Amino acid sequence: MFLSILASILFAVGTVFFSIFSVPLSVFDRSGKSYLWISRIWSRFFLLLFGIRVTIKGTENIRHGEHYVYVANHSSYTDIPLLLATVPDDIRLILRRSLTRIPIWGWALLVGPFLIIDRSSATKSQRTLKQAVETIRKGASVLLFPEGTRTNTGTVQPFKRGAFHLAYDSNAPILPVAIIGSYNIMSRHETLPKWGRRAEVRIGEAIYPQAHSAESARSAEIELMREAESRVRALLG
Secondary structure: OHHHHHHHHHHHHHHHHHHHHHHHHHHHOOOOHHHHHHHHHHHHHHHHHOOOEEEEEOHHHOOOOOOOEEEEOOOOOOHHHHHHHHOOOOEEEEEEHHHHHOOOHHHHHHHOOOEEEOOOOHHHHHHHHHHHHHHHHOOOEEEEOOOOOOOOOOOOOOOOOHHHHHHHHHOOOEEEEEEEOHHHHOOOOOOOOOOOOEEEEEEOOOEOHHHOOOOOHHHHHHHHHHHHHHHHHHHHO
């Protein structure tokens, strides 16, 4: 517990520094790559402080020159640094608006290239998904959690259709991602990450929207959703 408390204090201080530093990077580099670079350093700083060892498998499924919709299970706040630290792609996260209320770090999210989704209305959610389509067309990948929120039990919750509407509209392949161990690092019911744990990120084979021909866009999106959920559950083992 002492190590977790000490690491949390140091991480809070470091987060303030990285957040402040990220603002001018976002202003002067509108490509988002500098912001992603500082986000990766922040993520590795987190893993180092908490003694978390993470491995990644399946990077061969990320093809050079292709842009993806990554869909991952969501068990913990630690999922964000675990993914940013390990996924070797030019990614933009889709994050819920409530995170922007966190002092300093949340404010830095507002000026960065990550996409903020407001689920208070369907219109606002659709606006973010349209921005995500443009992000993919401009040459970056998008990563989101199709469960919508963190699991209470550590098991995968049913996926929601929004991620697959994005994949269908952008015609971008879907990469299923399984995050193993993050629930044991910090579940939804805990306030501090545990020190010295292990985690693993597994990336599955791509799912191509073109392979799903259905009577309507809605039907195709539902097929994609069901296949992606099944793949993520299989990757979790």
